[in-house]
Amino acid sequence: EPEVTQTPSHQVTQMGQEVILRCVPISNHLYFYWYRQILGQKVEFLVSFYNNEISEKSEIFDDQFSVERPDGSNFTLKIRSTKLEDSAMYFCASREQGARTEAFFGQGTRLTVV
Amino acid sequence: QKEVEQDPGPLSVPEGAIVSLNCTYSNSAFQYFMWYRQYSRKGPELLMYTYSSGNKEDGRFTAQVDKSSKYISLFIRDSQPSDSATYLCAMSSYGQNFVFGPGTRLSVLP
Numbered sequence: 547e548p549e550v551t552q553t554p555s556h557q558v559t560q561m562g563q564e565v566i567l568r569c570v571p572i573s574n575h576l577y578f579y580w581y582r583q584i585l586g587q588k589v590e591f592l593v594s595f596y597n598n599e600i601s602e603k604s605e606i607f608d609d610q611f612s613v614e615r616p617d618g619s620n621f622t623l624k625i626r627s628t629k630l631e632d633s634a635m636y637f638c639a640s641r642e643q644g645a646r647t648e649a650f651f652g653q654g655t656r657l658t659v660v
Numbered sequence: 661q662k663e664v665e666q667d668p669g670p671l672s673v674p675e676g677a678i679v680s681l682n683c684t685y686s687n688s689a690f691q692y693f694m695w696y697r698q699y700s701r702k703g704p705e706l707l708m709y710t711y712s713s714g715n716k717e718d719g720r721f722t723a724q725v726d727k728s729s730k731y732i733s734l735f736i737r738d739s740q741p742s743d744s745a746t747y748l749c750a751m752s753s754y755g756q757n758f759v760f761g762p763g764t765r766l767s768v769l770p
Contacts, residue, residue, distance in 0.1 A: 552703075579757065589704065589748060589760040602757050637703050639758075648694055648709035649750075649758055653702055 548572040550652035552638050558658045559628055567623045567655045569638030578621045579639040579649065580613065582606070589637065595621065628659045663687055666749060666761035675770050679736040683749035683761045686730065690751040690759075693725050695734045698746045698763065707747075708734065739768045 551570045559565050571578050580592040593603040595613055612624045621640075625632055635654040641647045664685045673679055681695075692711055696704035708723040710716045710732075716723045722735040732751070736743055746763040 550703075581760075588762040589750075591757045591759065594757050604757075635701065648692075648706055650706060651696070651703040656701065 550638055550640055550650055552636075552652035552655050554655060555653065556656045556658070558660060561630060561659055562627050565625050565628055565657065567625075567636050567638075567657070569621045569623070569640075569652055570619050571621055571638065571640030572650060573619070574642060575640035575650075576643045577601075577641045577649075578613075578615070580623045581637045581639060581651075582634040583637065583654075584634045592623070592636075625657075628657075630659050633657055633659045664749065664751060664759050664761040666764050668762055669765040670767055671764060672767045672769060673739055675739060675741060675768055677739050677768070679734075679739050679743070679766060679768075681734040681736075681747050681749075681764050681766070683732050683751075684730055685732075685751060685759075687751075687753065687759075688727075688730065689753035690730075691754060692752045693723070693732050694750045694758065695721075695723055696748040696750060697743075698748055700746075704748055704750075741768050741770050743768050 553568045578595040583589045591604050593607045594601045610626045637654045638652045639649040641649040666683045695708040698704045710723050713725045713727045720737045724733040744767045746765045748763045749761040750758040752758045
């Protein structure tokens with residue numbers, strides 16, 4: 547069964563360092579998302595991406611964050627200068643063309659900023 | 661008022677019980693409703709997807725949407741210990757991102 551895959555599963559980084567989280571969405575999907583979940587808190591929307599551009603972003607997604615689809619399969623989230631409060635699970639999701647379709651999530655990358 | 665509300669639980673039930681999980685929401689533009697199951701430190705796993713009001717059944721799971729009351733439910737029949745997880749509702753309006761509830765933690769006791 548097709549699935550969204552994310553790498554790495556766990557990333558530890560020092561405060562101020564740049565990190566890149568990687569996602570391979572389901573192959574025929576056209577809408578891509580990043581969400582995050584701070585431990586014990588709700589899943590929060592970061593950004594959505596369609597047709598090679600950001601379609602929507604939240605207040606959390608400030609200038610320190612960027613997304614890219616560098617090729618036909620990968621979708622990345624970059625955090626330029628990590629802060630302690632960026633420590634969270636980051637989930638990538640994708641869905642097919644059309645608004646009336648459900649989103650499928652990856653298993654997440656646990657980011658720990660020390 | 662929060663956009664999507666869910667009782668955080670924990671909800672403990674004996675094996676075989678019928679479980680009822682609920683979410684309320686404030687945004688009348690929401691049309692697409694999903695239920696996800698999340699095991700500890702794992703990604704949300706899609707259980708049910710419904711569009712607009714009505715019922716949908718899939719195996720032991722039934723999803724209900726009442727848009728007039730801004731209320732959605734997930735029923736689990738014949739609950740199993742393996743159903744122990746956090747259940748997240750999520751919803752969106754046309755072409756928009758998904759907004760999640762905080763989740764309800766369920767424990768099914770053998």
